[in-house]
Amino acid sequence: MPQIPNEHPTLWIRSTRSDSLKGKTIVLAVTGSIAAVRTVELAREFIRRGADVHAVMSEAAGWIITPMALQYATGNEVITAITGKVEHVEFFGNLGRADLLLIAPATANTLGKIAAGIDDTPVTTFATTAIGAGKPVMIVPAMHEDMYDHPAVGENIEKMKSWGINFVGPKVEEGIAKIAGNDEIVLEVERTVGQDSLRGKKILITSGSTAEPIDPIRILTNRASGKTGNELALEAYRRGADVTIVHRNKLGVTGINEIHAETAAQMTDAVLGELAKGYDMLISAAAIADYTLDASEQKISSGKGLELSFRTTRKLIKEAKEAYPQTKIVGFKAEAGVDSGELLKRARHTLKDSRLDMIVANEVSKGGIGTDNNNVTILYSDEKEDLNIEGPKSLIANVLMDEITLLLEAQDEE
Template structure:
């Protein structure tokens, strides 16, 4: 096994049994195992005979650093990992064929993977299934029925991407995120969190836009972190992350952002995290493309202020604001953040000086301001986790 450089500690101390069945998507399991390990998990592979025809057990032994289970022996491996008090925290069957879904649904355990599943059911160990098969098989009414039956029994499914006639295995990043949520303690379970992220854009004409440098990474990392902790998450932004379980609304302008957010808030949320870099100005767009090669004068007018509108309409709502400034001292930055906090009755403000970096970058340097001030630097994932730690206390 080559050395794994750990990306986070989200799965530290967790043992994941990776059940591999006879789908061509089994070739993705080396990288899936490594991705889980990069976040602290210990991974043990269990393979059916059909899976071994597609990827050699030695490849998985190399990937995980652990012996691969290809048959149930006198060592009763299924009990060691998935029995009462067993080592496993999660049985992850990826990829999972239609055949294996059917067997697990009917308690048939004639392969190492299905024997592990039967044992995990009896020990209340979480089971996560990641299907991969031809589209026609995935659409079979009995496969759909078996999937529904297992869902009712508490099995979690990470649905495939259906394209090119195939129900393709979900990406390793999505599988990782779902595993983190399952194993993460769910401290925000039952909480509804609305997050805005990224830049908005104001149309100048049918082709051109006025926007800013915000990448939306902070909003996405906040959505991921809230999801990991069990919250029901809605993300409003210009992009699309396409993660099952995270609701998304795609917008373009500041007006769109305000309209969608205010409509969403009417459905009942515990907190609004306003991390988007919403345009301060808008223009009246031309109906046709403005001809190039000449000087154009644009008249800017103030765009709607989302936080102000949200506070007026929902006076009891908890709101987290973000404050970006340029070329100010630390004291000035904190003072301006406190002014915003007071003006809109915010629970917390995250402030930074973007002239020193952060906008569009992977890392940032911010001040988290509530009754105290906390200065943190690091990746946006790390900063999102620190913000969520504060939000856990607020909620």
């Protein structure tokens, strides 16, 4: 990235991952948990997504990690005391310039003080000011499990949730209520203060491969990894959507509803059941098996000739379109061993024949399946020009969600 004169060298990583937090100011408030050692990399992750990060520390946090480390991590002076500059008001007063107060890690002591309105550390003073001004506050607890299980701690957390404060984690294991992972924290911050173009929308995504049983051990499947579907689910969630993903993998994001479906029939039934609950969009990114068979109830002995009799599976998109014609649908078309002209010709046929709103086409013989990158073309049901995207699947998900946002906005205006 171009260097800005007089910019701290540590900020040269700004926006190297994405621009999801570009223009946002995050105050990272650190308290005296050993998990404070995680905050250096956490701050860097926000900067990699375009954010401006400032740190504020309690005295106890300074016993774990030095202010110099967080100055390096953020590129800004660290606030360790409230001075005549009234830093808490500068960032979180009614005219304050910060977008979010993120308290990570938050100890049981800090939770109790915030819940009681006590502000005897820089962190709790920032919290009192931000809450009083109605600014977004997010808290990431970290402590021993016995402390987390104290009734007062639970009551304090519920009290603060009733004020609109978001909590991320903790992850309870090994007798410790551990700080949430950086990826989870970053995702929740993106959802809270990033663009909210899909807020209030319900999006259903199918992802990955299905698996048709041959016997209790063997399956018939394909090479689809589900990486694209996962990235689509994450991007929709970032933008504020209520997201459900149907697949045979595991994404493991608390806010995203996951439905396990092994076979093509299970996936089709799951999607139709979900659509009955009312969705704005179905993104059919899964590579659903075209053929299935009657599985043997016992393992088929090896070393013998084997003949299998296949039959075609149900067509998910066809059934979804017939049952819920008002739902917008984005389909995917994968081909192998064809040139670009033939790929787009086949994709346009599927787009029209299946009455889709958009279709994403790619030729996978040279890559795309199981990789982190792809080369795809988006085709539209109207006269809009085809859009080619090449790069990481996270980029493809980002661009596709831009197009989906425009599609849903146009629907709202009808």
